[in-house]
Amino acid sequence: MARNIERMRAKAAGLRVGLRPHVKTAKCLEVIERMTGGLRGPVTVSTLREAERLAEAGYTDIVYAVGLTPNKFDRARALRRDGVDLKVILDSAETAAALAGSGSADDSPVPVLIEIDSDGHRAGVKPHDGALLGAIADRLTGGACLAGVLTHAGESYSARSDEALRDFATLERDGAVAAAETLRALGHGAEIVSIGSTPSVLFSEDMSGVTEARAGVYVFFDLVMAGIGVCAVDDIALSVLASVNTVQAERGRYVVDAGWTAMSRDRGTASQPVDQGYGLVCDLEGNVYPDLIMTEANQEHGAIALRPGSTAELPKLAVGDLVRILPNHACATGSQHEAYLVTDEARAAVVDRWLRFGGW
């Protein structure tokens, strides 16, 4: 984990862009402290609960990067009254008008980043839709003010080559910068230009016009990231420890006491060239067993077996043997657990236990 954090820090520094780590993967104060270099610097959150937990821990520069809805205006303003510089995102003139008209005279205006759709992934305003950008910006008066633009190239997770990853990085940057320039041409200030996803930041070669990069999953990495070439399997810093509880030699498999409650149901590698099932199996020290994957997941049971078509030999395991299972998606597997057991570098000893937070 420490190596992954340093890699992203150095990458952002090299691109001369601010780094605003996303806390949604880790949801853990000890991890976030390391992601921010101990400085309680800028962070990104995906829920107001995350923002509230970070505010309690002394973080004051927070972007809430999921479209704000009217039923959350009060909680967002409460955070700002408590001294947090919370910035929010939205992508419609209706929400902008509603936010502008909310709050009391004593409240400071809520800074808004207009969400930009740089790759057709999910939500946001098209970068060149000057009419809508202008309509939103025009409404950000009174209880709200325009602070800039934000985009997330979520489609970059489906990239299949270094070139495609570089293209997504360019697409994301160009979309955000174009939207900011459109707003400026209309006479609006758009100070913050925020972009990011782990793949697009790590494959970016030029961040001109961008003020900050957001990324989260890099802290642990996972099999999906390894599958698109953003990290090596050996960089994955999160695993689930499981015990063999049934040996089924005649079926060429073992049953272990980790199911979807431990791994999640995420099958993010199913559409990749190498399907890792519900996870790739390692020994206790983290050495990968060739082609050994979790092929089935029930609530508290998993089946581990060789990947279909494998010519590798099934390792000899006995009831009670421990294995580590690397996750498809670190965010999803992490969210199934209430704490991380922290190991030393050799993964030989547990040296600490760090609580996660959840909820909304």
Place this chain on the structure above:
Amino acid sequence: MARNIERMRAKAAGLRVGLRPHVKTAKCLEVIERMTGGLRGPVTVSTLREAERLAEAGYTDIVYAVGLTPNKFDRARALRRDGVDLKVILDSAETAAALAGSGSADDSPVPVLIEIDSDGHRAGVKPHDGALLGAIADRLTGGACLAGVLTHAGESYSARSDEALRDFATLERDGAVAAAETLRALGHGAEIVSIGSTPSVLFSEDMSGVTEARAGVYVFFDLVMAGIGVCAVDDIALSVLASVNTVQAERGRYVVDAGWTAMSRDRGTASQPVDQGYGLVCDLEGNVYPDLIMTEANQEHGAIALRPGSTAELPKLAVGDLVRILPNHACATGSQHEAYLVTDEARAAVVDRWLRFGGW
């Protein structure tokens, strides 16, 4: 929920079989109290953590229905020393011998149910494998003793007709009873004959030879259960409340603030005749919007749109509107949350908040 609990209670009473509710779906003391009729009667757990939480709450008759591994012997014995009649399951002579040889002279023997594989679903001894049944039973001396047999027809979740469900119920009962009789013929006592899954219990017509039935998901039901005909959609007692945060009329969809962290990644209806995506969308009162399903799930975002091929009309929703989303799999969706918000029967008011417990 109250209606679902009463339905299962009446069914077990009619079959003259004991009911041992499985707590893995709800993981919530207030729900479990209602499943056991306020009597703190027999319960089934899927983790030792569940057993420990129930023991603290005064439950003393607990079956831990996931194969025991040697690294859990100490915790199992600790529960028994605290006055809990904890029964465990295993399916190998090796584990039986290890358990028999563990513990101290002061410990009472751990009662063991031999896990029986009635339908090829996952783990267990084949019902007619007298050699293995005998070998396990022979080893259950000293620190362990034979208490009976247990099976779970997990394949019943894939049934597609009432007849198939009745067949699974028969298969499950016949397998468990045959294994118990095999053990008795070998001179072993096999007092407890434990079977169960929600579909097989609700479709059972004869429990002769069975002493107890286990079931869990019936407490909430879900779209998978509705899809196989075990309940109606209107019986589903669990939903996720979400807000619309982006209207995408041109794409025929809405984005809501509930993603896989709220629904889980379970796609259990994908293999059923009607694929419900990540969930079926209702209004706040629980009235289903025809064909409106969650078609995509990101971490904190979901897309809701009409089912492919639907001729229904997309309902008019606006930013901030609230919808309820019914889950594919109640166990999986429940496990994404730290508490249940309890509504009145009209789903109009939240009347209580009940905490869940998790972990292992």
